[in-house]
Amino acid sequence: MNLRALKTVFFKEVLENARDKRTVMSSIVMGALFGPILMVIIMNTTIKMQQDKAEQKLEVPVINQAGAAHLMDFLSAQDVTLQELKGSPEEAIKNKDHDVVLAIADDFAEDFSQGRPAKVMLYHDGSAKGAAKVSVNRLRSLLNAYDRSIGTQRLQLRGISPNLTNVVMIEQHDQATKESRGAMLLTVLPYFLIMGLFMGSMYLAIDTTAGEKERKSLEPLFLNPVKRDTVLAGKLAATVAFGLLTLVLTLVAFKLTLPWYPFEKLGMRFNMGMQVMMIMLLVLAPLALLAGAIQTIIAAFAQSYREAQTYVGLVLIVPMIPSMLLMFMPIKEQLWMMAVPILGQNLVINELMRGDIVGWDAIGLVIAGTLIMGLALAWIAVKLYNREKMLFTD
Amino acid sequence: MISVENISKSFGEVTAVDNVSLQAPDGKITALLGANGAGKTTSMRMIYALIKPEGGQVLVDGINTHEDPVAARARMGVLPDARGLYKRLTARENIVYFGRLQGMKEAKIKERCEELVDRLGMGAFIDRKTEGFSQGQRVKVAIARALIHDPQNILLDEPTNGLDVMSTRAIRRFLKEQRSLGKCILFSSHVMQEVSAVCDEITIIDGGRIVASGSEDQLRDKTGSENLEDAFVSLVGGEKVV
Structure with a gap:
């Protein structure tokens, strides 16, 4: 693969989208801040109302x-x-x-x-x-x-x-620890992290494919002496980079909003030290590849920017499924579950928040499982444009 | 030098291009002339190796475009029917992006960019973002980015479509300059005056087939017509009742 061409495409997409205020707003503000701030508000109001009633x-x-x-x-x-x-x-x-x-x-x-x-x-x-x-x-x-x-x-x-x-x-001998009480209220945290990541890469996935097709710049782009796979790989790399950036910002936002959570009033403790954050980042990072690849594949099939927005928007429901499942049903974790993308991340983050030690075997399995799936999807996304039908809107 | 031998393409039941052959020699401007829907754009897309022909072959300076599309594209500069620019980038950034994808050195890109700004008269808007550019400004930028690597073969699909007189003249002048440099220029058009004004060789396409080719004089003599428009109408089988 032509590495220089790949880098050229990557930096052009990053530059072009960084200049787009809408992308920046939606990925950074919405993706990274929405979750943490919403959680702080909901938790504080709930606690306050209950306390008022009790007093x-x-x-x-x-x-x-x-x-x-x-x-x-x-x-x-x-x-x-x-x-x-x-x-x-x-x-x-x-x-x-x-x-x-x-x-x-x-x-x-x-x-x-x-x-x-x-x-x-x-x-x-x-x-x-x-x-x-x-x-x-x-x-x-x-x-x-x-x-x-x-x-x-x-x-x-x-x-x-x-x-x-x-x-x-x-x-009564309640075995809940201070951390696990916190975890019950924070089961939505993995969802917000994963959601932020999906939102961060969404606009680039659409803009670099369906958007480029709609603006009629895809045909001239493919007339350069660079393989289509290489061009697409560069675009996908930019998409994944925005997803990762949003993920990091979401983690930082959570860390920064932590003092505003009413943990003490609830008799809970919540552990989010540097090491925990690093492990979270490590298990979530491969998900950025998977998210970017799925979104690129879906956007490729859309005939217009708007159509792509509708379809790709629906994908945001996918990361909700395991989070919802875990919220309502207590599932006994099995090692194989770690290999299932999104579910594995949810389990690991929940364990981390409960203050449990997560084994490296589990972490390795989450990373490997998601990475393999992500690479397979990325391969499909990159090869998709070898089909002539994908090149034109008419 | 572009040589097209017996290429065909069909979409489902419809045969868009049927057994098309043509020659575009160096130092000449060759036109692919045809009405809307005659198969010009599909033929051009096969010639510049965006889509695969069903049978036949295209040779660009002797390179088979479907055996080695990357090498063939390096020898071509194409202004396709789709000429969208990146509106959040400046005109210069648009051009430089393509130069890099052509594998050119940064210094060479800069030098060539200045030359094209000069030749196409883009000085006033080269460092502005292309959002809101006029049709003429857009086409100039699209031509400049297509020719940044100074290719031997220049292919243009309806280059002056929708342009005003001044822009049209600027582009014609530019193409003639390129011809005098010994380049091979192939362009498709449906505008008779345009073809008449700049082209040396004309190939007429109708219903996906080549119906005639030769110089303007040859075509007029062949049909006994006074001008190219009459010759064209006579060659494509008279005025069809719509």
Whole structure:
């Protein structure tokens, strides 16, 4: 292969696209900053809302307060503000006017005095998210505490040890480490890194192929005494370089935004030292080749710039699949999974964030698997333009 | 010197070019004259080795373009039908890019670039980005980048298409200069006045086939016509009812 020609094509594409503000904005700003900043905002707002609910005075609308005066005194003593409810409890929950509504059954007082289980009803939305759950849980634990204290008193009055009713004592041993708690919230990190990389190379993949064809400069370019493979290899190298650049910037952006994550408030620790970042870069870098090659192949088949944008844009869904999968299903890692591009990167990064030591065999397998696949696709991308049909839009 | 022997090309059921042969000698301007859709562009694309002919061969200074396309292209300078420039690069950067792909030395590229700026009158816009260039400016840059390596054989597909009088004249003058330097120039056109004004040899193509070739005088004598336009119409089988 004519190395000088390859370099000429590479530097021309880099120069030309660096002058294109749109490419720079989309690859650097969108690709590299979007993920880290979005995560900081989402995590901070979620934590803040939950904290506010937990610290706020609990306000509970109660139906038939008179039916359980003793319980009401207990709740008030626990700093709960009791309210009258206008309208039905179902409506109040449905309209999100209240997180939780307490209703006292009509025969509560009678059952209570007879020593029968006295009924209260809790109205809430079990599918509600985050902060609403906090109110429900707080009220439920207050009711449990009341239940226990009255029960204990009743047994003591009859001269029976309350301990007889405590059959099993549960002692919890949570094996989550501070790092692994952080990892749960950060399962989206590999997705943002991979996404940034795909976005970084996207515009070049389109511009150097479909764009060049549409602007009618591909034909004159191929009339130079350089093999088409060489020209395409130069273009692909420029595409991959932009993907890599975005990847590095995304990593740096994450590192720089790290102080803004509410890790301490969550009792978590997150490890992203130089060594971890280097390993991330190492396993993600071969993915830039794969991304650039896939995007180039797809763009080559498009008849226009816009068409290429649509198809290549759809490819952004691909890196989402393993990330989503891992987010919702706990998968037991097997060594072979490391060889699957994107899935392997997700697994390694998740392990790194949990603070686990990742073996060099796994890292090697991720790099090798992705690199082989990337090279195969790059070969196809480079050979594609030997077909006459690919040369013209008409 | 370009010699084309019996090349053909079909796309699906349609035969675009059928058994075309022609000679373009050094020191002459040879025209491939034909109506729109007569097979000019397809023939040119086969001659400059962008697409493969089905049978037949093309020799450029004795090099078979399909056995050694890279060597053949080094001996050709082509202004194809597609003449898009890189609009985020300056005119000079566009030209230098092609010089490098031709494998030229940097000093030589610079020297040759200055020469072409001079000859084509590009001084006013050579260091501007090509976005927003007029049609005439674009064609001049496209010609300059195609000829940066000073090739022996110059091929142009409808070079003056869409140009104003001044640009057309500048390009004609440039081609005549190149002819006097002993270059082989082959250009396709559908404009009679153009061919009449600059060409020594004319090959007429119609429906993908060569119907006649010779000098303008020879073609007029053969058909007993007063001018090239009448000769052309008579040779392609009269005015078809559209």
